[in-house]
Amino acid sequence: SFPSKAVAANPVSDLSSPLDLGNCSLSLSAAPLPYLHASTAFVCVSRSPVSQPYSQGAMNLSGPHPSYSQQYGAPPPMQQVTNQMSGMQIGSGPPTSVGPGYAHHPSSQPPISAAYSSAAPPSYTQAPPPLSAAPSQPPLPVNLQPPSLTMVAPSPQQQPFPSAHHLSQPFVSSSPYLGPPSQPQAPPVSQQQSFPPGPPAQQPFPNSAPPPVTQASYSGPPPLTQHSFPPSSQSGPFPPISISPSQYPGPQPQSQPGPPPFHSGPSPRGPIPPPSMSQQQANHLPPGPMQQQQPPQPGMQGGYPTQQNGAFGQPRGPQPGYAGPQYPVQQNYGAGPAPAPAPPAQKRLDPDSIPSPCVCKTRFLVLPQIQVIEDDRVNKSSEPFTTGVKGQAPPLVTTNFQVKDQGNASPRFIRCTAYNMPCTADMAKQSQVPLAAVIKPLAMLPPDETPPYIVDHGDGGPIRCNRCKAYMCPYMQFIEGGRRFQCGFCSCVTEVPPHYFQHLDHTGKRVDCYDRPELSQGSYEFVATVDYCKNNKLPQPPSFIFFIDVSYNAVKSGMVNIVCQELKTLLDYLPRENPEADSVVRVGFVTYNKVLHFYNVKSSLAQPQMMVVSDVSDMFLPLLDGFLVGVNDSRMVIESLLDQIPEMFADTRETETVFGPVIQAGLEALKAADCAGKLFVFHSTLPIAEAPGKLKNREDKKLVGTDKEKSLFQPQSGFYSNLSKECVAQGCCVDLFLFPNQYVDVATLGVVPVSTGGSVYKYTYFQAETDRERFLNDLRRDVQKPMGFDAVMRVRTSTGIRATDFFGSFFMSNTTDVELAGLDCDKTVTVEFRHDDKLSEDTGALMQCAVLYTSCSGQRRLRVHNMAVNCCSQLADLYRNCETDTIINFFSKYAYRSILNTPTKTVRDTMVNQCAQILACYRKNCASPSSAGQLILPECMKLLPVYLNCVLKSDVLQPGADISLDDRAYLRQLLSCMDVSESHIFFYPRLLPLVKLDGGSLPMAVRNSEERLSKGGVYLLETGLHLFLWVGANAQQELLSNIFGTPTFSQIDPNMTSLPELDNPFSQRLREIIDSFRSQRSRYMKLMVVKQEDKAELIFKHFLCEDKSTSGGASYVDFLCHMHKEIRQLLS
């Protein structure tokens, strides 16, 4: 036992070691890199290669005339394409029939895919390679003949469960990356012939349009169209997820014509609290330890077994893997501090209702994750959350609530780990509670909330503090009758410009306070003047450039066809601020394999023109005029191009790709157009072709778990880091869509997207039939979503703290400015604060996040978010006002970054230690006396252990044998820009029993444990990236009929990716729920049906995060005991 009132001044020495995970930083070198070839950027013909890149001599790709202008008529097969490169005019002819390499995509009937019925137990991260899938590389290198499709052997390179799959071994060595055959790489004879020296000085921009080609030449719709794609007419049935202008970014009318927007905000208001819960609330029964008996959980009746362990403190059956007796029988948990006045946020609560420590006679360790979420939902969803009260923790991310901006930024924009910051660095160090904010500057708001207003201060630009340059905000104090104002951040006094002068009322407030968003709101935007623009020049509208890999695998998987078909309609939904006007975003198109094909799609052309750049060693842009165009101007030419691309490359045998030159080409194009923009790169393989940024296969699973594991997460070379820096300087954001069949080195390929504010999407073993929906939804959202370009974010703080560390997808060239080539509505930046002085309880702490960016219409703007939090000198106050979900968001980002430099096990141990210190500090200083055998957790951190355990055993930090290095790198990057809501569900998925779906409410979630699953039930599991529908082997026939249209378990097709549209309320409601879940996430969640005891159940069980994991992750119960032990050790 120990003194109950240990105070802050008496820190425990062993609590004070700071978290030190090594020196983590972005892997971008600080040295400036000159542009590679500024002087040659626009020389497009007759340029001698700087060097001879193809040293093997076999491939004459880099002749003196690397670029050709070529008009083409009918889509030529590959041989013709290579002929084009030699300058031949290809006349029109019959379209090439789609080669055998093209899979047909009969979308009308779900294919009996090999996905989960093949012998291999599937990996939960991706579907396993179907037996029919193409190998990622046909065995070209070994055979000088062009490979024929009959040579294609199934080559499941990434075998989730190697021991179980007899097919995996024979093909591993056939990987072109691994064996020596690929090293000298004698190219096929046909390729040698393909690139003779080009004709000298060929006219690259023919003035006359090419002979019109009759429509008949192209009239056969591409194969996919017949089956699955909507007609390409503008007003076609493409389901637009249109951005509602009323949500973004200006103060526009709420009424929204047109289709419903996708929104990242919460779904429609949550379920009405069931009477029993309301009653509980009315009685002020606190959530937590006082509840010895749990009211029956709503939704849990009706043929389902009662939740034996769901209730807090209820007797609990034996746990698998938990022996029980070693834990103390008497436990106390979840209790708040003894002298706990109600926090201001909960005025409605009777102070008497605040829980005090109590001793539960029952077995401990049943901390009700679900109950905490449910209580918050019941208590906080009924009234709007107003931001006017400083230091008030918002409702949980799982609660649907409305926000009213009254002077602080909405929690949709900023969430903090602590809303009551410790006054001193010592106190912060003692508690070990991280001080951080998770900021989502361009977050979309739900339709019933007002987006930030746009403020124009005229030619002088926004009013700012003279010294610290903070922007005008509610924390500026006007003095001297309104002639000057004192800065809330640095206390400096600044003159008010005459045009901004206003009188003060008797309270010292400006009389126009409530007419001006910058004086009364937490979030708003300023129109930026030319002073805020690069080179003091107003920006051009941004451009989007699409780079489509047309190598063998990309074509074979159906990706090329799908992308081209989709773009025809998607281009009508480019982002715009005025829904009435056309988007001003210009577009450009490039296809590539080991060479790049640029397309002239100028409106005056009858047909697009292709220009091939085969000298990829020194990338340049072969055309200026006609490359970036307005969609409406060039619609016919673009559509023609998109029709032709799939057919042109249908028979390609080129398996190699480049990647570095692709990014360079996009960068050069944006430079030439003097604009910012986004590159959409659709890429399939490891770029092994000779070119800058060429990569080698370095996948080595033997390194996992060793000290060298960290190298797997670092990029292979500095090339892409340097390239990123150039991209950021230009405002060139890169989004990467990967379609790999084997290792592609996501850790390296992702460097540019991650450094430029872009995104990486990954569709392993992409199959058109089963993955098209997910890919297309992701692509649609990605193209349409509101975003800013060429952005710089700065976080200012009041004296005493400062922002010291940043996490997310961005680049930093100094210690304060977060540079984002692109910033979209889904991206968050997590900022850590540290003390540099004492804070005052009187003034609290202020932060102001200002993001300067170019809107999608080309306007330069400043978005400002302000946040004030309280400061405290008592630890108990700190522990009363923390937000665990945000703390976990911070910890996980910290840990995921740390593995770049620190062994994974060390990272895990350090996290456990820090959390133990947090909880020990609470126990020592805030909790009332009790026996050391009791586990006492602060009320707002009750869930810290369960969530921490989920982070520790996540695939990135503790991988199972079935997860690939690419997947881990991918997840690591993905998490780095997740908001709190996404990281919450990523680590603790939502498991819903599908009972009583009538009415508008959701069934109450159950804990993520196998023992919660009833054989007689059906459950929906949402992870943020996947949706699973688990069907119990004895599920009631009526339930099955309602959902699947068949009463028989065995007749349910586990390969379905969407539910049949049945005409019954249950089916309708379930599909509604699935749709609403999908609409809340930034990534489309594919639905997987998992039948109990099918092999696919392994995947599903991986997400039951309270159970022991196959990779050795502890069960929640075991972990809680471990934490308890750690805490006791710290206290003893």
Ligand SMILES: [Zn+2]
């Ligand atoms: Zn200032």
